[in-house]
Amino acid sequence: xxxxRRYCSFLCTLTxxxxxxxxxxxxAAAPAAAPAAAPSPTVDAELxxxxxxxPSNDDQAKGDPGGSVxxxxxxxxxxxxxxxxxxxxxxxxxxxxxxxxxxxxTLICGFLVMFMQAGFALVESGxxxxxxxxxxxxxxxxxxxxxxxxxxxxxxxxQMGGAAGNANLGGLYPLNGEHTTTIFGKTWGxxxxxxxxxxxxxxxxxxxxxxxxxxxxxxxxxxxxxxACAERWKFLTFSVTSVLMGAFTYPLFGNWAWGGGFLAQLxxxxxxxKGYADFAGSGVVHSVGGLTALAVCLIIGPRIGKYxxxxxxxxxxxxxxxxxxxxxxxxxxxxxxxNPGSTLGxxxxxxxxxxxxxxxxxxxxxxxxxxAILYMWSLKxxxxxxxxxxxxxxxxxxxxxxxxxxxxxxxAIIGLIAGVLVCVSCAFIENVLxxxxxxxxISVHGTNGLWGVLSVGLFADGTSNYGGSWNGVTGxxxxxxxxxxxxxxAQLVGISxxxxxxxxxxxxxxxxxxxxxxxxVSAETEVAGLDIxxxxxxxxxEFVFRQETESFTEVPAAAVA
Amino acid sequence: MAASTGQGRGFTTFLVGFTVACAGIxxxxxxxxxxxxxxxxxxxxxxxxxxLKLKPLEGKTAEAPSSAAMKLLGAFLAAIGWVITLFGMHVxxxxxxxxxxxxxxxxxxxxxxxxxxxxAFNKNAIWKA
Numbered sequence: 093x094x095x096x097r098r099y100c101s102f103l104c105t106l107t108x109x110x111x112x113x114x115x116x117x118x119x120a121a122a123p124a125a126a127p128a129a130a131p132s133p134t135v136d137a138e139l140x141x142x143x144x145x146x147p148s149n150d151d152q153a154k155g156d157p158g159g160s161v162x163x164x165x166x167x168x169x170x171x172x173x174x175x176x177x178x179x180x181x182x183x184x185x186x187x188x189x190x191x192x193x194x195x196x197x198t199l200i201c202g203f204l205v206m207f208m209q210a211g212f213a214l215v216e217s218g219x220x221x222x223x224x225x226x227x228x229x230x231x232x233x234x235x236x237x238x239x240x241x242x243x244x245x246x247x248x249x250x251q252m253g254g255a256a257g258n259a260n261l262g263g264l265y266p267l268n269g270e271h272t273t274t275i276f277g278k279t280w281g282x283x284x285x286x287x288x289x290x291x292x293x294x295x296x297x298x299x300x301x302x303x304x305x306x307x308x309x310x311x312x313x314x315x316x317x318x319x320a321c322a323e324r325w326k327f328l329t330f331s332v333t334s335v336l337m338g339a340f341t342y343p344l345f346g347n348w349a350w351g352g353g354f355l356a357q358l359x360x361x362x363x364x365x366k367g368y369a370d371f372a373g374s375g376v377v378h379s380v381g382g383l384t385a386l387a388v389c390l391i392i393g394p395r396i397g398k399y400x401x402x403x404x405x406x407x408x409x410x411x412x413x414x415x416x417x418x419x420x421x422x423x424x425x426x427x428x429x430x431n432p433g434s435t436l437g438x439x440x441x442x443x444x445x446x447x448x449x450x451x452x453x454x455x456x457x458x459x460x461x462x463x464a465i466l467y468m469w470s471l472k473x474x475x476x477x478x479x480x481x482x483x484x485x486x487x488x489x490x491x492x493x494x495x496x497x498x499x500x501x502x503x504a505i506i507g508l509i510a511g512v513l514v515c516v517s518c519a520f521i522e523n524v525l526x527x528x529x530x531x532x533x534i535s536v537h538g539t540n541g542l543w544g545v546l547s548v549g550l551f552a553d554g555t556s557n558y559g560g561s562w563n564g565v566t567g568x569x570x571x572x573x574x575x576x577x578x579x580x581x582a583q584l585v586g587i588s589x590x591x592x593x594x595x596x597x598x599x600x601x602x603x604x605x606x607x608x609x610x611x612x613v614s615a616e617t618e619v620a621g622l623d624i625x626x627x628x629x630x631x632x633x634e635f636v637f638r639q640e641t642e643s644f645t646e647v648p649a650a651a652v653a
Numbered sequence: 654m655a656a657s658t659g660q661g662r663g664f665t666t667f668l669v670g671f672t673v674a675c676a677g678i679x680x681x682x683x684x685x686x687x688x689x690x691x692x693x694x695x696x697x698x699x700x701x702x703x704x705l706k707l708k709p710l711e712g713k714t715a716e717a718p719s720s721a722a723m724k725l726l727g728a729f730l731a732a733i734g735w736v737i738t739l740f741g742m743h744v745x746x747x748x749x750x751x752x753x754x755x756x757x758x759x760x761x762x763x764x765x766x767x768x769x770x771x772x773a774f775n776k777n778a779i780w781k782a
Contacts, residue, residue, distance in 0.1 A: 241668070245675040276743045288679040326711070328660045328704070332667060339671075362742055364751070386766070390774050396715050399780040525771045526778065578748045584755035585738055591762035592735020596728050599770075603724070609704040614712030617655050625655030647715070 139165070140176045194260045194437030195301050197446075201433025202301075205308040208426030209236055209315060214419025215485075216319035217631075219410035219478060219531045221640075223621025224323045225631025231318040231327070235334050239311040242338035246288055247310060248303055251343035253284020255302070255351045259559070260437035262298040270352050278361040280354035283347050305433065306350075309377050310342050312430075316381030319531035320389050321611070323408075324396075324618050327626045329609045333388065336601060342380050345594055349376045355589060358582045359565035365579025366570075367563035368586040369552070371449075372434035374493030374544025379590045382538020385529070387599040392611040394528030396618055397644035405522050406643060408530065413477055420481045427453050427488045431495040441559040445496065452495045453488065456507030460487015463511020479515050482532045486514035486540040493544040497552035497569045506547045510540045542587055547571075549580030615647040655711075663703045670696025715779050723773030730765025734758040 146166040156162045168185045170177050213232035220228045239247075254270025257263065269285035287294040290303060314334050321330070348355040349370050359367030370376050399405055410416060431453045432446040464483020468476040487507030491498075494506060517535035521527050527534070554570035556562075562569050570576040605611065612618075617625040624630060639645075674693025680686030734757075741754025775781075 242671075245672060246678065249679075288675060291679070324715075327656055328664055331664055335668070335671065339675075358742075364742070390770055393716050393774065393778070394780065399778070401781060403781075525767055526775050527771060577752065581742075581748060581751045581755055584752065584759065585742060588735050588738035588755055588758045588762060591759060591766060592732050592738070595762075595766055596732040596735075599728050599731070607705075608701045608708070610708050610711060610714065612714040612716055613655065615715045616712060618715060622655075627656070 136175075136178045139179060139182065143177045190437075190439045191260075191262045191298075193439040194443075195297075197438040198261065198301050198305050198433060198436050201429035202305040202308050204426045204429025205305075205312065205433065208308075208312060208423050208430070209233075211419045211422030211426060212312075212315045212319070214415040214422065215481065216315075216322060216419075216531050216533075218412040218415030218419060219319070220322050221408065221621070222411040222632060222635065222637060223623055223630075225411065225623065226627045226629055227327065227622035227631075228318070228322045229631065230627055231322070231325070231330055232315055234327075234331065235314045235318055236311050238331055238334035239314045239338035240307055242335045243307050243310050243343070244290065244303075245339065247339045247343040248290070248306065249285060249287040249343075250283045250340070251310075251346035252302060252306055252351050253286040253288075254281060254347070254353075255284065258298070258302070258436065260435070260441060260443070261301055264296075264298045264302060266294045266296045266299055267302075270347075278357075280357060280361070281347065281352045282354065283344060284351050302436070305436070306346070309373055309430075310338055310346070313342050313377045313381035313384075314338055316378070316533050316537045317385045317388055320382075320385035320529045320533040321392055322530045323622065324392060324612050325388075326609070326611060326613050327622075329605055329611045332605060332609060333602060336605075337384060337598070341384060341594065341598055341601070342376075344597075345380050345589070346376050348589065349586065355582075355586055356563045358585060359563050363578065364582035364585070365549075365576055366561075366565040366567065366582070368582050369497065369548050369562060369569045369579065370493045370545060370586065371496035371548075372431045372492045374489060374491075374541045375586055375590055377541075378489045378492060378537040379541030379545065379587075380594050382534050382536070382541050383590060383595040384598040384602075386527070386534045386538055387595055388602050388611065389527050389529055389534065390599070391602055391606050394526065395530070396615065396647070397641075398528045399526060400643075403526065405526075408644070410478065410530075416478065416481050420484050423485060424457050424488060427457070427492075431492060434496065435558070442557040445556060445558075448500075449495045451500055452491055452498060452503035455500055456487040456491030456495075456503045456510070457484050458487070459504045459507035460484055460490070460511035460514075463487070463508045463513075464515055465511075467512045467515045478532065479518070482514050482518070482536050483511035485536045486510040489537055489540040490544040490547060492541075494548045494551055496558070497548055497556050497571075499553050499555070502547075502551035502553065506544070506551060509547075510543055513543055514540055542590065545583050545586050545590070546580075549583035552576075552579060619645050619647055657707070657710075659703075659707050659710075663700050663707065666703065667697060667700035670694070670698075670700055717777040717779045717782070719774050719777055723769060723776075727765045727770035727773055730769055731762045732765075734760070734762030734765065737761060 143165045146164055147161045152161055168177060168181055170181055213229050216232060217225050217228040252267055256265050256268040267286050270281045271283050271285055272279050272281050314337055347353040349368055355368035357367060358364040397406060428450055432449045435443045435446055437443045438446055461480060461484040464479045465475040468479045487510045490506050490510035491503050514535045517539040518532045521529060521534055548571060550571045550573055552569040552571035554568040554574050556568050560566060570579060572580045613622060670693050673696060674690055677686045677690025677693050738755045738758030742751055745751050745754055
């Protein structure tokens with residue numbers, strides 16, 4: 093009895109040690125596990141006794157339909173066959189199991205996020221005219237390669253090169269270089285320095301997992317721009333822009349929020365809540381993509397025929413409703429990798445909250461759809477297809493940042509507001525700003541990304557516990573409605589950084605590319621459709637196309653060579 | 654002109670230059686790294702000037718010239734709003750004061766982004782002609 097009590101006591105200590113060894117979500121660095129206590133010889137003896145009682149090979153040869161024999165003590169690797177199974181062996185295997193579970197979880201979620209590229213391709217192309225289908229699909233296809241290459245070369249190092257300390261993924265200790273600066277006596281992280289080409293000491297199992305996961309997030313941000321600039325964007329300029337965005341724009345903000353940079357340090361350095369909190373990337377991914385899309389859309393201008401001389405706008409209808417709605421479902425499916433996967437683990441450190449995160453994601457998508465449909469139906473008379481689709485996506489975008497910190501009621505409210513907001517924002521951008529965004533990407537990702545960041549500072553309920561701290565500050569992320577106004581300030585600093593840095597940087601970068609390359613195809617190419625001139629092939633070569641009205645086919649006088 | 658072999662070769666050159674430059678940054682502590690970085694940047698610059706030569710072949714686009722000064726002003730305002738927010742966090746200690754300064758910074762940025770810049774681009778917009 094005494095032995096059992098001591099054994100239980102040891103296991104409790106071991107479990108507690110592992111649990112406290114702490115969370116890190118790439119987004120919240122925390123210290124790795126402390127070494128376990130020295131094993132007791134009596135426990136070793138008990139383990140060896142248990143190992144002697146395992147089912148024989150003959151027993152197992154009979155088959156195990158109930159699954160009660162397969163997997164047991166004999167499957168724990170023994171370091172020294174002379175001493176047999178020891179507590180050290182069990183503890184080592186327990187630690188590796190935790191990391192293995194987290195690796196598997198993170199990788200599978202990353203694969204889901206990668207599949208979202210297909211959803212984006214369908215949505216964006218479906219909302220464009222048939223004469224530009226191939227070009228739009230190709231941008232969505234090639235953005236994956238452009239972004240991946242740039243991220244492997246330098247982007248990953250800038251973003252995550254100083255993100256060591258993630259206990260979920262084994263520590264990630266090779267990523268131990270953050271370039272910092274000191275302002276007003278405080279040290280602030282600016283960019284990472286380790287991990288270029290994934291070579292040298294960053295050729296590491298944990299680094300590979302975080303690279304894959306963060307890479308697919310980055311590519312999601314890049315593909316947002318292709319939708320907003322569709323039907324008039326020169327393929328060459330799109331390619332160069334995508335490389336530069338994957339190399340610099342996205343990784344810089346990613347570092348500040350998730351890689352130990354200055355936004356993550358707002359809590360430790362200035363006492364602003366738990367620092368900027370963006371669980372899965374409403375700001376890092378969607379606002380960065382949406383604001384870059386806004387910058388490029390300003391430069392590239394509206395499509396021919398979008399606006400009349402009096403400034404009123406014409407609706408340019410997409411060619412494939414089924415592609416749009418199927419694409420939306422693929423995106424909603426992929427979002428279950430996006431948000432729950434951002435725990436970077438399923439084992440230890442509060443990661444059992446993955447179920448709550450997944451439900452929050454579902455609910456916000458649902459209420460976002462309701463918000464958009466009811467708004468359009470009540471005000472315009474029809475439950476508009478494209479706005480319904482955008483309502484779903486807006487709800488998902490908005491819940492991305494708060495998904496790990498809010499309760500289901502909060503997520504439903506956040507999604508509902510997002511669904512209405514996307515309709516209002518689309519109308520404002522199109523009719524007031526006169527910016528032509530064929531798929532509504534600026535509103536879905538930019539506007540609602542910012543709303544998602546803000547909503548963390550309002551709705552975070554203080555019940556999450558990812559290893560006891562977030563961004564190095566003890567406690568749970570708690571918003572204004574639950575008593576912490578300083579978290580709202582941290583979120584506003586993040587929003588200001590998105591508007592002031594990300595937008596401006598993207599604008600200046602793309603303005604330079606406008607001077608050197610030019611963003612826009614010729615007017616003749618635009619009227620003819622980009623498929624043949626830019627891609628050399630129609631998206632649907634055997635279809636007979638309906639003739640467009642004159643306003644869309646007439647080349648403006650000022651654009652005639 | 655649309656997509657062409659010249660563009661394809663130019664983009665290939667750009668990627669080669671960018672890769673070499675990144676290799677230089679990765680090995681920047683060694684003399685070899687600095688050389689790689691310099692070579693890479695020269696190749697990238699060469700590709701950009703190649704693009705510049707190809708640009709007139711594209712043909713006229715449905716864009717109208719707009720005031721560079723207004724664009725610069727819009728970008729400047731967007732950036733200065735961020736600076737107001739960041740420095741506001743250091744000069745004020747209270748949460749309320751910081752909240753107000755953050756909101757002021759955001760308002761200044763938004764003014765540059767959604768008022769000054771669209772006005773600059775739409776002033777001579779081609780659809781008005």
